[in-house]
Amino acid sequence: MPYDSTPKATSPATDEARRQLEICNACRYCEGYCDVFPALTRLTEMEPGAISHLASLCHNCRGCYYACQYTPPHEFAVNLPAALAEVRQKDWEDYAWPQPVARLFHRSGLALAAALIAGFAALIAAIAALRPESGEGFYATLSHNAMVAIFAPAFLLPLIAVSISLRAWWSAIGGGRVGLADITRAAQAAGRGRNLDGGQGQGCNFEQADRFSNARRHAHLATLWGFMMCFAATSVATLMHYGMNWPAPYGFWTPPKLLGVPGGILLCLGSGALMALKLRADPALGATRVWGGEMGFTALLFFVSASGLVLYAATGTAAVPALLAVHLGAVLAFFLLIPYSKMVHGFYRFAALMADRRGA
Amino acid sequence: MTEPPPHPNWDVAVVGGGNAALCAAIEAAEAGARVILLEAAPEHMRGGNSRHTRNFRCMHHGPLSVLTDTYDEDEYYDDLIRVTGGKTDPDLARLAIRESEAALPWMEAHGVRFQPSLSGTLSLGRTNAFFLGGGKALVNAYYATAADLGVTIRYNAKVAHVHIEGGAFRWLALEDGARITASAVVLASGGFQADLDWLARAWGPAARNFLIRGTPWNRGEVLRDMLDQGAESVGDPTQCHAVAIDGRAPKFDGGIVTRLDCVPFSVVVNRACMRFHDEGEDVWPKRYAIWGRLVAAQPEQVAYAIIDAKARGLFMPTVFPPETADTLEELAGKLGLDPAQLAKTVAEYNAACRPGAFYPTELDGLATDGLAPPKTNWARPIDTPPFAAYTLRPGVTFTYLGLKVSARAQVQSGHGPLANVWAAGEIMAGSILGQGYLAGFGMTIGTVFGRIAGQEAAAHAL
Secondary structure, three states, X not given: OOOOOOOOOOOHHHHHHHXXXXXXXXXXXXXXXXXXXXXXXXXXXXXXXXXXXXXXXXXXXXXXXXXXXXXXXXOXXXXXXXXXXXXXXXXXXHOOOOHHHOOHHHXXXXXHHHHHHHHHHHHHHHHHHOOOOOOOHHHXXXXXXXXXXXXXXHHHHHHHHHHHHHHHHHHHOOOOOOOHHHHHHHHHHHHHOHHHOOOOOOOEOOOOOOOXXXXXXXXXXXXXXHHHHHHHHHHHHHHHHHXXXXXXXXXXXXXXXXXXXXXXXXXXXXXXXXXXXXXXXXXXXXXXXXXXXXXXXXXXXXXXXXXXXXXXXXXXXXXXXXXXXXXXXXXXXXXXHHHHOHHHHHHHHHHHHHHOOOOO | OOOOOOOOOEEEEEEOOOHHHHHHHHHHHHOOOOEEEEOOOOHHHOOHHHHHOOEEEOOEOOOEOOEOOOEOHHHHHHHHHHHHOOOOOHHHHHHHHHHHHHHHHHHHHOOOOEEOOOOOOHHHXXXXXXXXXXXXXHHHHHHHHHHHOOOEEEXXXXXXXXXXXXXXXXXXXXXXXXXXXXXXXXXXXXXXXXXXXXXXXXXXXXXXXXXXXXXXXXXXXXXXXXXXOOEOEEOOOOOEEEEXXXXXXXXXXXXXXXXOOOHHHOEEEOOOOOEOOOOOOOOHHHHHHHHHHHHHOOHHHOEEEXXXXXXXXXXXXXXXXXXXXXXXXXXXXXXXXXXXXXXXXXXXXXHHOOOOOOOOOOOOOOOOOOOOOOOOOOOOOOOOOOEEEEEEEEEEEEEOOEEOEOOOOEEEEOOEEEEEEEEOHHHOHHHOOOOOOOOOHHHHHHHXXXXXXXXXXXXXXX
């Protein structure tokens, strides 16, 4: 398997990013926007690993593009947000494990939709084949054991795949030993969307071109925190099930619902807003070949959260079995695609923030 | 030609689209005037030379925004006198300096963001406030502010003629033949440094080999038109501010990244492989400006800075990698120079170097002995391969010839002030910067006089 820890050989994407970064390094006007530029000025050699690190540090806020004197049609043709997007996209694909599925879902929203439909079908089949004799709430449709049998591997296997990829990438960027301070620093930066705030709280140059706005940062934070709350809701419910012998269904005033319902609403609003903003932003400032895959992934996040909320609203009605299949099918597709879709950006970005040890 | 309509379409027309023009347009619009701004460049090239700038030199008493400590009027003025050799209008200069303190908060209130001085420019942290993202970010912020204030912005709107009649401005003719009438006009369309023919007439044919560091749109049409109609001029018509930049830079618009900071750690030779000036005369920020002229005086307006491995990493990264070679002869071959002569010149220099302590960031007095011209600081032998070379050419930043203005930025003619014509920015900066340059002062002049011109033009029109 191609998982050695040596840096990947250079590529056209890396060479183009290096060409542009050398211009940036001689200019430095953008130092105040984000973590990329201070990290750039600390580099002694622009080798591929270092460029990979910068690429995943970049959050595509686009401040540097609109401030740049050298954007096309200038002969220097600097478009750093796009150049770095190409490098990190290539990394996510090159380092993905296993390779045969590495590229498909990044590029194609259609493939993502197909995976989603396959997820529905799998769940419908499971429900039909494994219909329990008794059970409460959702478990009347699909037993707890059946859910665990499907979702435990569907959750853990992708995480194993991501960790295999991330290890190789971490070694390639020379990430070094991870300390508690690295995790804390990265969590603070990610949790506040610091690299989406323009350096001074003015936000990104995204949906309004050269005008700044915090819409994307807020939408991203809603998505992130909504996702984390949904994840926490599931984790808490698992603990309650096994640790406290307190199985579902849960009433509204219980931790899984108190985390899951607002989390689902945040995720729904955040992912919906991200799609709306992406439609208004200039696609040429990102990795254009994966625009469809990125949009498809965000739509999947939206679908997961919206279908979860609808399912909750339908509690006790005859629609539950069908809605459960739809929701769990979407969750299944989402989990399985983590290593091979835009979702993987969260892992690489977090790692890149941990490896950015300015002043640390 | 059709007669202009009896009532002007606009209260204030602003000719130009850089910092000074935008400051004028914003002030005039805030005063309630109907303003049109005419930018000759297309939208993606808007902003004139302002898009290449990075900071604003600002007087202040105590910390102000990103600025530390105090920078008072006398110190600022002394700095100006040092670079201009006294070629300045003291009243206008002091006005620009004094008004800069109030200008900085005004800039912030109109969308400009500042950042602490950039890495490699710490020496300017007290005197110069750096724009977050540089001058183009400032220009973007001002265009957004102006649009929000209702200023009408036209791109690709090149003014061909400013019609002056009876001591007053009547109308503007655009290159496409359209006419624009306004009660008052602010001229903020820059210098003529992008017109190589004009430069060649003023400087001599060598000017055709100069590189133009900024916008190709500063061709001086409006300046020429005004001078032809009797506006009074200031500044040396034959001179331009030129620095030594990377010889491989684009002909226009190379901007900041084409600068080279390696000269103090190098020997600089011309095409004949002869040295021609003390490379270690002073720290580079105080000397870079004279090297444009020095290189311009060499055959074919080109020179070569030669360093060895010891000097790598002592100066800011360059946008183009240097030519490198393991021997001086091989390096000369790559540069198209005479290998034997280059080796000989460097050998003579090396023989004149003396032992001593080398301190790259201060005047270390490490000088050559018995060499003409001498190198008076940082003189270490060039002896450690790989050797590297950067090509130097003169890069023109701006021209000095401009319109004479009053303390209220009003344009002067032989018969007194023109009733409704104001000027701001590079087109009148020659009044204050008679020679040399002070980092960040161009933006100070543009901001202060742009604001004054906008206020005065609006007051006249309303």
